[in-house]
Amino acid sequence: MEDPNEQGTNENNTFENAQEEDISQSPSETNVEETDVNNDNVTNTDTQVEANTGSLTDMNDSETKSEQTGYTATWKQGSLGQEKDLRANILERMKSMESKAQDEMWQTFFESRKNAETDNRVQEIDGNFFERFGSRLKENQENQKVKDEKDGILEDMMVQSNVEPLQAASPKEMITTVIGWNIDELYSEILYEVLHIVGTDVAAQQVQLLEYLQEVFKLDSEKHNALLEQVKTKEAPNILLNVEVIEGKELSPKDANGLSDPFCTLFMSSSTVHRYNTSVKSQTLSPRWEEYFSLPVQNVKEDTLHLEVWDFDPAETVREKVSRISEVKGVKGLRKFVKEIAVTASTGKHDNELIGIVDFPIKDIPSNGQTIWCSIHKKPKAKRQGVLRIKMTFGSEKNCQVATQEYKHLVRNLLLYHLEKEKIEPYYWKGEFDILAQTLIRQHVAQSNLSPTDQSLAEFAEFVAVHLDHPLSFTVFSNLLDHLIDIYPSFNEYQVKSFWDSAKKLLPSCFSNLRKLRKSIPNDEHTLTQLSALLSILSSLSQKPIPAEVDLLPDNIYGWIVTPGQNDLHITLKDAVSQGAIDWIDCIIDQNKPESNEDEAVLVNRIKIVQLVRTDLQKAIDHHDEIFKQIMQFPYAATLFQVYEPKMVELCQPLVERLCLQLKPINMSEDSYLNPTEDPLSVSTGTSLFELYLSLKKFYELGKCDKEEVRIHVWFFQAVVNWLDIAQYKALQRIDKAIELDTLTPVDSSVKYSSSAVDTLAIFYQIKIFWEQLAWPDVEGCFTFVAKIIDDMCRSCNHYADKMSKKVDYVQSTSMSNVFQVTPEVSIIVYWNDTLGSINRHVKRFPSNS
Template sequence: MSNWEAVTSASMESWLNPRLGQGIQEVDDSFFEKFGSILKQASQKAALEESTPLAPLKEVEEQDGEQKVEQDSKSILRDSDSGNETLLDTDSEPEEHDKVDRYVEAVGWNVDELYLEVLYEILHNVGGCDVGCEVGQLAMLSYIQEAFKIANDKHTELLTQAEAKEPPELMLNVEVVEAKDLVPKDPNGLSDPFVTIYLMSNPSHRPMPGSVQEDSLVLEVWDFDPAETVKEKMTKIFEVKGVKGLRKLMKEIAITASTGKHDNELIGTSNIPLKTIPAGGMNMWYSLSKKSKLRRQGVVKVRLNFSSEKNSQVAAQEHRHLLRIILLHELENSKVAPYWWCGNYSAAAEAILTQHVAQSGLSATDNCLAQWAVYCAVTTDHPLSFALFNTLLDKLTKPLQSGLINEEDVKLFWDGARKLLPTCYSHIRKLRKKTAGDKTVMKTLREVLKILFKLSVLDAPESLDLFPVNLYGWLRDDKEKLTIHMVLEQAVIQGASDWFVHILDNNECKDNTEDTRLQHLIRVIQLVRSDLQRAVEYYDRVFVEVMGFPYSKALYGLYESKLASLVESEVVDVCKSLKRLRYSEGSTTTLAGGINGETGLGASSVGSEPLTMGTTLFELYLTLQRFLTLGQGLNETDWQSYAISKFHAWFFGGVAQWLDIAAYKALTRIEKAVDLDTLAPVDTNVKYSSSGVDTLAIFYQIKIFWQQLAWPDVEGCYTFVAKIIDDICRCCVFYSDKMASRVDNVGLVSNVYEERFEVTTDWCVAINNIDYVRQSLTPFVQELGMEEIIQKMCEARSPVEAQRCKETLQNVIANAIDTVRNKIVDLLEIMVRKMMPSITRFLMEGAELLHQDCSSMDRVMRYLEANLDTLYQHLNNENFSRTLEIVWEQLGEVLYELIQANLEKRRPPSFFSNLHECVKIMIRSFRQDNKDTYSSETLKRVEYLLKLHGLCDSYVRVALLPEDSFANVQKPKTQTHNKNLFPLYDEIFQIPLTPEQRRLTDGLIHLVVKDKDMFSVSNTFVGEAYLHFSEVPDTPAPISNGEAIKALETRQGDRQARDFIKKQRAKFPSTKQFFSLG
């Protein structure tokens, strides 16, 4: 539509921005902008903020929205929890009697015996090249005395007892694991190796002597040579590998044949000094050598450790007690932060523990199990690093799964797990007190989840209550056996529930106004959204990777139900409290069009209830919309089960009320826009003015508002879109009425000689404005998404219903467009009608004085040309063509009335002839769109009348009907009377008929009057008349015998009578019957 569609969405925004704050917005305090572009910008800003990764150092007190003293905030982060303090701390704060019991267990009645045993082991260290060598004996004694908190006297006494004891009988445990790269000794290129082990000082097996530092362990790897006969050896000839193998086989055959011996052959030896074996044992590859050979003969892997013949159960119990005492001492002295200690002992402590493990004969699994039991017990009072427990679980999982651990130790393991799990779940519940995104926090969370996962794959004893009620007061009692995964889910949900309570407690609504309550709800949703965003950005991936648990989805499920219960009632109450629009009776204000036809709304009673409506309600709507979008991403398949998925229904009344208010305010703004309009084009490239753009700006803002709502329910969507379309159509009709009224008195010019109407640019711009608004309707409806709504209606309901709805909306739009188009036509007719008095006056003068050197025709032509030129310059082609049609139609009516009036005055034919010439000149001068003819039926009728009452070359043709019955009968024609409007034909025709033709009951005489045209193929039809045969006098006797003829014949002295009789007798036939036409 060329420049009529110049204002698109982008150009509309560029037009609106400079006008914000001008008079047009002041009429309703920028009502539409607040709910349209301004609300959209705020929503986009909020969405951008929500999608921006959160700052990793967002602390709890910042989220509360309160400025707190730094010390208080630290105290809250460290000591407090959200929600119920009693229940929430039961999993991390042990009861007082538990603490006492653990202290008694650590330093109980057998402390002297344990202390004596440790002193004895320190005095008789085993192994070397480890921490025991680096830490002196005195340092170890001093450390153990301090750890056990033993007085000096008691220490001296027990040390003396330890020195008096016999040295321990130690054993060296040797495990030959594997060997590789052995030198082949058999003809086939392989060997049959076996190993012999002995001490260099004495190869016999016995307890090791007290001093073993200078002794060495000897490993010999031999090739076994079985006792075979020469015949048996000969059978291996095909297994020989290479020349060297063949030489070896020949040598073996020769030795066997000569001596019969079959000695094993040494592959290589390795000497291991005992002082190089650490107390904690070791795994080592050792090279094999041989005196006669320079190169290495292979390598062998050996696992070595010391032990003593001590009861393993007693030794494990002693080690757990010792480990607990030393751990508590280490924690007390190091002042390490919670969750930070990861198993790093001081050198003295490490040496003592290593010696105890070595001299007690504890295996690596026994040592790990003891550490697990002690660490799990201690971590409830002083949290240790979760990575420490993961490391132990890695070492214990395989022995537990393979059944290598006895039943008592399995129970010990799960007792430790039961003590550890509350701390793990507490960390998950209180995750929000940590710094989101911090590397340490993320690492700790991963370690916690790994612990839970590794424990979940192990089979706990059926009799074990892994989740006692006294430690898990926050667990729901579902009367079923809980698993680690189930408790994890409840911990996550409980933590989120506590955080939700925390948010409400720290963000109370300050006053009870509707706007404040809605702002409070928005704030709560934003804080909940922030927590969910942290979950998505930082935690969700860890939970899914480690536990396969959808952390963010679980949080969302809780939050959405709580928000739904919190927000729904509030929104419904606010929507119900909105004041409805009321209109007073007797007003003339009507809105034409619409689904229900013309509707009189009356004047709104706004004195006591101003039509104000804050944007907060819809800010809350958009906040919930974005919150639901987040849920749709987290739960793509089942999000419709969420209570909040139907949140839009809570706002139904609010949206309906807004549309009512918007309809009224649109009318008010349109009226103001028309008043402020200067009727000057807004740009040199367009032909419409500011009020047209202002009216479209209203529609544009309503469209933005509707698009932001993105109403999901198809039925509600249709209801609102139908109302929007209905209201917009009403506004278009209202605007066209106001614009027509605006220019009603424009264009009147008067002077001392005359008063006439002249077409101005104001009229053209007004028409263009109305047409511009009309043309915007169809694209506006498309942008509202009507087609998509109908398609959804078809899917949700039935095609028949959808089609009916579509037709209803289309009828509304079509009616509005037709109404506005008719308004344009009415306006054009009014404009042309105002021109007609001057045109009529000029035409009268032209008809009177056309050929007397008068300028009247020039004046009418100049008048028409000036007005039509203005219209041509400022109207679009369609409206200009429409104007010309109206001009000719109106001109035809004026001429028709002029002709009728002058016929009554018995004007001469020259008057009508002059008038006809004037019309011809006008038609030639203002031919539209290069057409050779004009379409006005009235003007055609006028021209016909002018021809009829002007100079005419007429004649009459006579015919008999029906034609098939009178096919052979001639059709006589009169003479043509040139340039005569009142011809006297005075002609008689005699038409011979057969008796059958004369007796026809339906016979007619057809008289046709035509105007002869010299240059036309066909003459112009003027008129016709029909006469029935029954109406023609029947004269069977010759006229010559009539009374009239006889009377005239007797008047011999009357010359005129004689001449008449003479002429008549010459015409009379002798015998044929004829009709008299005279």
């Protein structure tokens, strides 16, 4: 329960904000002089009364202008039949009023009157009727958003706990299963590679690698030592250095024409007799070869690749050389030309001329290979003679399929060991191994002649296999697929099959996570990263045609697909999102049953469900929708709305229409408003209906529907009519109570009017808030309601003036000396002067807001 004093404080704060708003929007043009109600000098009261009386009595020519009794009688003669004239006169009168000074006084007053007891007593007479529909409901709606987000997360967690939970086996159990495959042969092969490390990994400590390998495969020392001794008896492997000579640039010219005819010679320092030559590229200093060679490595620790670049000089006679004198360029070229002729004339031949050389020690080449630009020189520290770009990788004569199979099991064991040792949570491994594991992987690739394509496909297959039991980060697969899709056109038949087999195993996890997206915290960075990677996987796979023989989306796994057998990832994405939304809302409805079959309980239940659905849609718009659109061009939030909207209509429309038909009209005569014929459930039901209307309205606003198609306001038309009828007599009741509690003393030193004026204006302010929240979309209905609201306000003004005049007469007749001196004219004039300006500004906004 809320503290009544606290309610009054909140109410006055809200009212004060409205006054500040009015100050900024009040009209500035006026030529009419007004009474300065801030003047504390009461000696001029008669003059002020006379001036104000004159201005007010202009509203009706038939009224007496000078007599106090006539003035009072004028207001007593007011009747319901004069309300329309009164409304017109009020609006005309207020057009010329200066409002800024009045608003400033209202603001000062409310600041000092936040905890006034009379406020709460006035509100309690009708159970805070106007506040429940006005400021308090508005505050509740604003506060509900934060609460709904928290409740929504809890509801999501409860729902997801009942839908296909993931069962992840421990890494230790998976390792036990995996290493049962041909363990001795695989372990011996890895030991053999550790004992014969190639490349820069030679510096790695062999003892650490052997101990690490034993831990990974979980072998006891006896078994490990026995296999190690067997491996040591084997001969060293036949390691190959695969070299691609790609291109050269800025080579030194060796011919008289300023160019060269370059070619390359390659050989190992341990076998100088086995030389390999590239083709000759004629008359160029920027040759491009792109030629491949495989050179046997005899000693990985001592061998060196030796590469020479030569200028080819064909065998020509002196006459043939002289015939090319026109090609000579420059003095330097002429000298070379003369030298060539002299050598040919004396020896009858001309040898190829060395341009430059470069050496690569095998131990300095990374075990996973490298592509580099290198400078060539004739002698150490001599001037550079040009640059070459070459690619070097290690290989072997091992069968490709055997190497791939061994690599798959090595990677899986290394990964499972890493997950267990580091205790990595599901979806958090991003593809990074420790240093020793990386060394083992590089050595196996180098010594097994495994191509980059086969390596990537093997990793794809094994990462997916582990992912099914211990989910890995989806970024691992999105990065792998980025590379595989680029090289997909070069796949052979076996590689294509391997690719789609792995993709088929991965997709159920992708779509399952999409359906359970609500289980994650929506604004969590890790969640958004995983979602982006997951959608990138679908985007990459959708770029390539699915082979006809591949059943990528089998019916036994994807039973929720609306149109099975299409193998279309975009259609399946829509089905997954829709089915996830259906599962979620069905569970929400099932887990949130009404506390009873009473209409009020059912209404409260519907409000909660709509708020939860609206919150889910808001989270989708705020955090996920843009990601879906950017990566998959998929309208995520719109798809959710298409699922939710029919459910909301099914749940709410029959209930609302039935309750609206049951609301009884308020029968109230002019003299019997204190005891009208009222349905005791009208107020509580009306409040809940209005709250449901606001929730549905915000839900449809999020869906961005065509306003002409959205007709939910029609369901609530009778409820609004009923509420306005109730508000009319509640206002009269509250005004009577406000006047009863009014002590006719100034509410603040800065003003000279009493509490009942403020309480009356507060009623109109709450009605204004109600109307702004209602935001009725139908123009015709809007003006109908506006007309009624203004008529009811004018009737309330009439009622207040009549009742206040009677109270002032009574006070004067009893000669209460302890009350400040005030005449009926002063009380009524001050009220109309100081209060109706704000009333007018609230009232005149209704048509524009609609």
